[in-house]
Amino acid sequence: MDRPLEPLWRGLLVYRVLTLISVSVLALFRLDEYAAPAGALTVMAVMAVWTAVTAYGYLGGPPDRRGRLAVADLVVTTGVMATTPFVLTPAQLDAGIPGMGSIWTPGAALASAIAFGLRGGVAGALVISAALLLSKGRIGTAELGDVQLLVLAGLTIGFASTVLRRWAERVRLAVAAEAAAAERERLARSIHDGVLQVLSHVRRRGAELGGGAAELGVLAGEQEVALRTLLTGGSAAVDGAGRRDLAAALRALTSSQVTVSAPAHPLELPAATVDELVAVVRAALANTAAHVGPDAPAWVFVEEGDDTVEISVRDDGPGIPDGRLAEAEQQGRLGVARSMRGRVHDLGGTIDCDTGPGRGTEWIIRVPTAGVRT
């Protein structure tokens, strides 16, 4: 996982190249002043070659060798610095001319910081500082300032490297956890599918065999419906904006008697509206079960209009005779009327009952969604 450190390595390289140019140009201008001009040129050639070697090693080379290269970097750089007493004259040093390598040398401390984090950064900075003081053989304000800057740079870059490493590790763990969750879900799906298949099969064979097997078949059928509803009702949860999918919530009412038809895409409404509508549909279905029979089939159909949602709950029963509902309402038996009409009116909607002897009963619930949906 050395990829997250890539920008740091690239930055280091830019620093190296720029400082190499700057140090070389300055040195060439005052080549005559050096105690050993040839030595100065040789040392600068070594710096140039080493810059190229590290450029390849830090960016192109194998990541696991970068640590070793950073150590070698410290060795080579201190080597460059160690030539200072032989190349520069004491007069130059007295005049405040920087030692060999000059501002190119902190690169090694930075490499160590990137490769080994906070501790590596500080250690690298201390090594270069020691080399600086020893090679120049003096401790002045300038030298102390350099040491301070070196340690600060080592700390900062080391800290950045440590943080980036941790962050990358966390991302890696998160990605791994996500992949594991997806795999678990995939396995669960396939297991659920298998269980559904077996339950369906038991139900069908049971029905054919009759007797005790038929009873087992019915039980398997109920579990099949329950499991299927559970699996497909997952999206009925409330989302962050407090909205729920009405289609999914209604699908959850599916049973061996109740068939639900809805669009494939979600019909998102405020959760409270969905809860009320589901309660109304439940009441209508309970009405069917009570008046037509517990095994009577019923159909729930939901459809969206431009700014309404329409739900139909229908059965094929004998129908409610004319005036029965109004009569019940007048007698104070408000069961169906109140729980359904009241709820729908509170949502600003309408509820109609299409019924008649021999043509079943259909409740049609219309609720406005303009302003409610966005």
Next chain:
Amino acid sequence: MIEQTPVTVMVVDDHPIWREGVARDLTERGCRVVATAPDADAAIRIAPAANPRVVLMDLNLGATSGVAAIAGILEKLPDTKVLVLSASGEHADVLDAVKAGASGYLVKSASAEELLDAVHRTADGFPVFTPGLAGLVLGEYRRLAGEPSHRDSPAVPALTERETEVLRLVAKGMTAKQIGERLVLSHRTVESHVQNTLRKLQLHNRSQLVRFAIEQGIAGAE
């Protein structure tokens, strides 16, 4: 239903217990199961040789997609009919299957008799339209109508008033006979309205695929 020649059926399902169970049920009831396949690739490979009248297709075929299998089979056998048998309510997949050319859909909780009836209806070229499928199809037309249409896109299919009326009644659980009585139409007219709603979706799907292929430079002009 008495058929002169048995209906030839191919069963595509990744679950062996179900596959064998359905094959046996159908065989016992006079169909001829000419092939079975556990996944989409096998189904596409085997179908041309078996040349079934009806393909019973599970949509959840492990790692492969039943929708892809439908498209692949119908490409080679345009006269074959596909009936989707879906275990869990994969609503979007069912719609995709219908758009890919499936002529009907049944949940696996259907009884052996319902299944046999559906196979015969499919073999005779009628759609098998459950209330659930009608709800999905109505919802899809609704969604298409609400989509911002592009100038160069093929016309978005729309339902006639009568088709909408018929589909609604199907979604509410009424049989073709009941719908015919309610709307004073013949049973056959109701069937053909229902069939049209599917065909329009399939045509739209195909024209969109062709347009996509041309845009992507995969195909030349048709």
